[in-house]
Amino acid sequence: MNAPTAHNHLVPEIRQREVPAALIDALKARFGAQCSTALAVREQHGRDESSFEAPPPAAVVFAESTQDVADAVKLASQYEVPVIPFGVGSSLEGHLLAVQGGISIDLGRMNKVLSVNPEDLTVTVQPGVTRKQVNDEIKSTGLFFPIDPGADATIGGMSATRASGTNAVRYGTMRDNVLSLEVVTASGEVIRTGTRAKKSSAGYDLTRLFIGSEGTLGVITEVTLRLYPLPEAISAAVCSFPSIADAVHTVIQVIQLGVPIARVELIDQNAVRMVNAHSKLALREEPMLLMEFHGSPAGVKEQAEVVQEIAADHGGKAFEWATTPEERTRLWTARHNAYFAAIQSKPGCRAISTDTCVPISRLADCLLDSVREADESGLPYFIVGHVGDGNFHFGYLLDPAKPQEREVAERLNHALVSRALEMGGTCSGEHGVGLHKMDFLVTEAGAGAVEMMRTIKRALDPKNIMNPGKIFTL
Incomplete structure (x- = not known):
């Protein structure tokens, strides 16, 4: 079955991948009530604020911990079924759509502020924490988190799309304000990409690799952010x-x-x-x-x-x-x-x-x-x-x-x-590529650079299960 899209001349039709009943059974056995196959729940997780349409995911897992995410990804990997991370659904570029089928992992219940370190101007949060929640939690410290994309998006989603918003002219984007991440990789392994130190030159900058990767390389399960003193x-x-x-x-x-x-x-x-x-x-x-x-x-x-x-x-x-x-x-x-x-x-x-x-x-x-x-x-x-x-x-x-x-x-x-x-600009300042800008990305970055992105994707996600069909096709 082909996934219908609203922009067939811009987005290639992609064949839906089978989701075996054995995977659904395994997810229900592991997660119980945290796994839903109800149509209303699936449809809610199969659309965003874009004008695209696609069939909903086959199931939704409501993760409550990093271990939940890791276990769901391991099961999906075993059956080679796509995994689509879900925050609050405010994407404008079709990031959340199950264009190749698969399961949605809803991170909304992972909404705890894990640690506030006002003396270091940092805070560490789970991915389902929203930007307004961050500022509510830290308001007594005299600090604030400035990235404001408009929607009360989750920090995980904002990191995945390299969001920015109204304050970017003064404070930069998510790229400038994330110090480190915890990520569940395509194999279900949990890795960390950095520390709370303000800078590092130790190895490849994996934090920046995952920021803006739109869920195609892994699922973000923890984020450490820079904070700023509230202006006088x-x-x-x-x-x-x-x-x-x-x-x-x-x-x-x-x-x-x-x-x-x-x-x-x-x-x-x-x-x-x-x-x-x-x-x-x-x-x-x-x-x-x-x-x-x-x-x-x-x-x-x-x-x-x-x-x-x-x-x-x-x-x-x-x-x-x-x-x-x-x-x-x-x-x-x-x-x-x-x-x-x-x-x-x-x-x-x-x-x-x-x-x-x-x-x-x-x-x-x-x-x-x-x-x-x-x-x-x-x-x-x-x-x-x-x-x-x-x-x-x-x-x-x-x-x-x-x-x-x-x-x-x-x-x-x-x-x-x-x-x-x-004029030396970009097709996407803050929303990401998703489905709508794949052709533009090739024009902007060049075929060689996009092929390098594909090479990274293949190396980190050899089964192509992490939000496939977004940014580019394999």
Whole structure:
């Protein structure tokens, strides 16, 4: 049986691999009620926030310990059946889909903060801990974990996809903030990839190998993270602009001048209108920058004054400040809900989300040409972006019952990614490759580099059971 996909011209059809009844029996014998074959449970674990469709996994194992994960993987390996790790299902690229069949390992019950070491600015957690949970657990220490991809994703999932989000311009991505991992390999062996030391040059950097591997090399079962002191002062502001060009040129100048801004998000007028309707706000329906400054009171004041002056030079107006935690939370919650606001703006629609990232000097060229093409297409869309590091997202809204709309969206996406790659950018700034960007990865990295990735995959997963069919095919 072939796995149906929503983008057959981009994603090769892949034959489902048999899941023997003997494996299901073995899983039920080992895990009891922690193993479910109920259709509703399987379907929940067989979809994410992408527009792809595939048959659900044959079973779901609810792991509660590293040993549970290791035992499930050993059984799957014995029968050569695929294993797909599951966090909260917030992926946008089809990472969770059982395109070759197999079993899903739900890590949501592995949700303990194992150790907090405030004197070393580290915390060690299980993979099912969410980013909000981390910060709730450590708030009494005066520290925080800054990576904020929007969704309340799990730390394991964020590590697997090399997530970043709104704070990346100041604090980096998961690649920069994970010190070490515990991983269950394709054979069921448990390994550690590093220590709590701030740096190491001992051997291959296995931590970075697994970060961004999207579950194709192993299952992450423990993560040690860097923490940061809570800023003494935080101030947020919104500023409207006459055009997207004015907003983007403001950002470029802010970054090139070295202003240590913590967050700077672009929201186009379409997204502002959708967010206003969804979150009951009254923001000016014009292109907008949502910014946040961290530091000492004097430092924050200086940063804000510099940015306000730059914005004014580019037609920025209605600079509004949100200085209380409640006001800031309201604004950032509205930003994070932009995707769902857009979906609700057109009942029954689905969104194809882009994820390009370009060098800051090419941000305006890439973004504005893509806006022009989207406007000419007539397809509804919205833009949000972590533009301080050159990363932005178009969301093309389409009726899944109208194939022509999907074709238009994919054409726009292809043109955008091609443009970004020509400008020295990437097809994925933070969402990962998954199913949707496999062809783009070859164009970006080159056939030789992708073949090297395959070589690593074959060496570490010779039976091809770890989330197969993602990033590339074997």
